[in-house]
Amino acid sequence: MPDIPQPPQDADARRAVAPVICYPVDTLPAVDLGLMARSRASATSVSRVMVPPRDGRAFRVPAGGFFRITCPEGPQVGDLNLFSAADPTERFYSGKTRALHGTHLGVGDRMWSSFPYLRPMATLVEDTLGWYGVDAFGGRVHDVIGTRCDPYTHWVLSDGDQYHHCCHSNLTRALSDEGVTGAEALVHDVLNVFMCTGFTQDTGQYFMKASPVRTGDYLEFFAEIDLIGVLSACPGGDCGAEHSSDVAACHPLQVDVYETPAEALAGWAPPVVNGYDRTHGR
Numbered sequence: 001m002p003d004i005p006q007p008p009q010d011a012d013a014r015r016a017v018a019p020v021i022c023y024p025v026d027t028l029p030a031v032d033l034g035l036m037a038r039s040r041a042s043a044t045s046v047s048r049v050m051v052p053p054r055d056g057r058a059f060r061v062p063a064g065g066f067f068r069i070t071c072p073e074g075p076q077v078g079d080l081n082l083f084s085a086a087d088p089t090e091r092f093y094s095g096k097t098r099a100l101h102g103t104h105l106g107v108g109d110r111m112w113s114s115f116p117y118l119r120p121m122a123t124l125v126e127d128t129l130g131w132y133g134v135d136a137f138g139g140r141v142h143d144v145i146g147t148r149c150d151p152y153t154h155w156v157l158s159d160g161d162q163y164h165h166c167c168h169s170n171l172t173r174a175l176s177d178e179g180v181t182g183a184e185a186l187v188h189d190v191l192n193v194f195m196c197t198g199f200t201q202d203t204g205q206y207f208m209k210a211s212p213v214r215t216g217d218y219l220e221f222f223a224e225i226d227l228i229g230v231l232s233a234c235p236g237g238d239c240g241a242e243h244s245s246d247v248a249a250c251h252p253l254q255v256d257v258y259e260t261p262a263e264a265l266a267g268w269a270p271p272v273v274n275g276y277d278r279t280h281g282r
C-alpha cells in the first residue's frame with residue numbers, strides 16, 4: 001500500500017468546500033415530452049427484434065420514431081449502443097452523457113453523440129423502473145458508468161481465458177451483421193439498460209447487484225435522428241453475481257420499433273449537428 005501523506009492543518013476546511021455542478025443543464029435545449037407523448041399516441045409498431053441470451057442484435061429506428069426495450073421472460077441486463085444510420089462514426093458518447101445527466105439515466109435525459117457531432121441521438125421517454133431511485137448501497141438503474149463486458153479485460157483477469165459472448169463481442173457481431181464495416185472499432189461504451197450499479201463508499205469501486213427488473217418492465221426512447229441500435233443481452237444475466245462466463249442465468253430481451261406519421265411531428269425537426277466551427281483557435 002502507498003504511504004498516505006499527513007493531512008494539512010486545514011484539511012477539514014478543504015474537505016468542507018461545497019461542490020458545484022460541472023455542467024448545469026438548464027441552458028440545454030428543452031425536451032418537449034408533451035410533443036413526444038402526442039406523437040407516440042399516433043405511432044405504429046413496425047418491427048420487433050428478439051435478442052437471444054448472450055447474444056446481440058441490431059435494429060433501425062427512423063427519426064421521430066420510438067424504440068422500446070422490454071424484459072420479456074426473466075431478469076436480464078442489456079448493453080445498448082447507438083449509431084447514426086447516416087454515418088455510424090457518429091455514435092453514443094457515454095462519458096459526456098454522464099457528465100451532463102449524471103451516472104444513471106431517467107425520463108427526459110438524452111443520449112448524446114460523439115464529437116464533432118455532439119447532439120441528442122435519443123431521449124428517454126418512459127421507464128417502468130423509474131420508481132427505483134437510489135438504494136441504501138447507492139445503487140441506481142440504467143447506468144452510463146460501466147463500459148461493456150469485453151473479452152480483453154476478461155483475458156487479463158482470468159489468466160488467459162478466451163470467452164466470446166461478452167457484450168463487446170455480441171455488439172461487434174450484431175453491428176457487422178447489419179452491414180457496418182469496421183464494426184469492432186465502432187462499438188463503444190454503453191447505456192446499461194436495467195443494470196443496477198453504483199460506486200462503493202469506501203473504495204470507490206464500480207459495483208453491480210441483481211437488477212430489480214421484472215418481466216414486462218421496459219425502457220422507451222424517442223429517436224432524435226435516424227438510428228442504428230445494437231443491443232446485447234449480457235452474459236451476466238441480471239448481473240447479480242458475475243459476467244464474462246456461461247454461469248449466470250440469462251434471458252432474451254425484446255426491442256419494438258414504432259414509426260410516427262409525419263403529421264404528428266409537425267413543428268419538430270431532428271437536432272442539427274454541433275455548431276462549433278472546429279478551428280480550435282487556429
Ligand SMILES: [Zn+2]
Pocket residue numbers: 079148149166167168233234235236243
Ligand atoms: Zn455484458
